[in-house]
Amino acid sequence: MNSNESFIASYDDPRKVGRGRYNPQMAPMITVADWRKGSQWFEVNRKLAIEIVSDTKYYPLFKEYCSPPCYMDEHYIPTLVNIIGPGHNSNRSVTWVDWSKSGPHPGRFGRSHVSAEVLNQIRFGTNETCDHGDVNTTSSMCFLFARKFMPDALQPLLQIAPMLLGSNCQ
DSSP, X not given: OOOSSBBOOOXXXXXXXXXXXXXXXXXXXXXXXXOOBOOSOOBOOHHHHHHHHHOOXXXXXXXXXXXXXXXXXXXXXXXXXXXXXXXXXXXXXXXXXXXXXXXXSOOOBOGGGOOHHHHHHHHHOSSSSEEEEETTEEESXXXXXXXXXXXXXXXXXXXHHHHHHTXXXX
């Protein structure tokens, strides 16, 4: 994507599954205003990756006070990035997930769902460009990854891939 930004969904969710998971014992180092929710799927640049793995200030708080219904994989990195470097985050994911079904888990896709049209819609969206949250930042590529494709979708995906990716190998 040729970007210096990181791609981490990090948002303030006022619902029970967002702010409702905040533990006030994390204050004053992490306040409810700092608290964020996001996807477990993300991409970070090297500088931010080093900051995340070097964190000794916020991780111990999460380790001690984030237990169900708080889930570290949904809250730690989005909250940390919101605190230490929100300006270096695109605040979007490069992984497409279908949350149109109600419930705690995303939609799943099997053999019958796989087509060039569906995959191109995931990759490029329904418009000609994807808005990345900044008026000056658009791209023709919306998502680089997608989930949850079931095992029976593998063969159709492998058959379509050379055509979509412009490769002659099969």
